[in-house]
């Protein structure tokens with residue numbers, strides 16, 4: 001399968017007052033069309049920097065980032081993004097917040113078609129009836145669902161999720177995971193998920209990439225077998241526990257707290 005996102009041999013350092021800060025050094029991530037890759041790694045290793053590269057907000061010092069075989073040379077509009085903080089605009093209704101990207105990204109949809117699409121997305125994430133509400137009238141999980149709809153409204157080529165569920169309580173987070181599966185089935189996307197939650201990574205993604213400590217390189221890649229419909233019960237199977245142990249060990253290696261090799 002062709003890779004829609006192809007990151008090869010990327011190196012990058014930020015300029016800081018105290019000199020260059022090397023953040024990435026040997027980053028390789030490939031995401032096939034329709035694929036969903038989770039990126040995990042120690043805090044501050046460069047995960048969000050990776051998302052900026054894919055969005056074209058940052059051009060690497062060395063190596064290549066391409067989407068659909070085209071090298072990225074500047075900001076891309078055909079990307080949908082959702083972050084830990086959903087940042088919805090309080091003076092707009094939920095529907096109008098979801099429609100916001102269409103005011104920036106060119107669209108072939110008429111106003112009526114766009115509104116219909118926004119309503120469909122809101123319904124898909126269980127927010128029927130909330131279209132006319134203001135963000136402050138929604139819970140944290142509901143705001144995050146609205147922000148997911150906003151990220152998808154323009155049918156982006158690439159969906160980037162940077163710890164979107166990180167601030168939610170455990171039960172709401174699990175709800176959102178299941179909603180993500182529903183969304184992916186109805187609105188297929190190619191995505192990159194940044195997360196600190198290993199259970200989330202194996203539940204949602206079809207591949208998990210572990211980054212080393214800073215400057216980060218691709219340290220380990222785990223393919224998650226396609227077992228059909230995933231339910232939360234899958235997280236408690238011996239196979240899932242073994243995958244979580246492998247990933248936990250890799251994180252400890254990345255943190256310099258365990259030697260490379262198989263976990264004991």
Ligand SMILES: Nc1ncnc2c1ncn2[C@@H]1O[C@H](COP(=O)(O)OP(=O)(O)OP(=O)(O)O)[C@@H](O)[C@H]1O
Pocket residue numbers: 014015016021023042043044045046047048049050
């Ligand atoms: N614009 C910038 N200028 C200078 N340094 C930066 C900039 N952005 C990020 N950094 C630094 O680069 C490093 C990597 O940051 P990044 O946000 O990519 O890490 P992260 O893995 O997403 O972090 P976390 O897990 O804590 O969310 C950090 O040390 C951060 O302080």
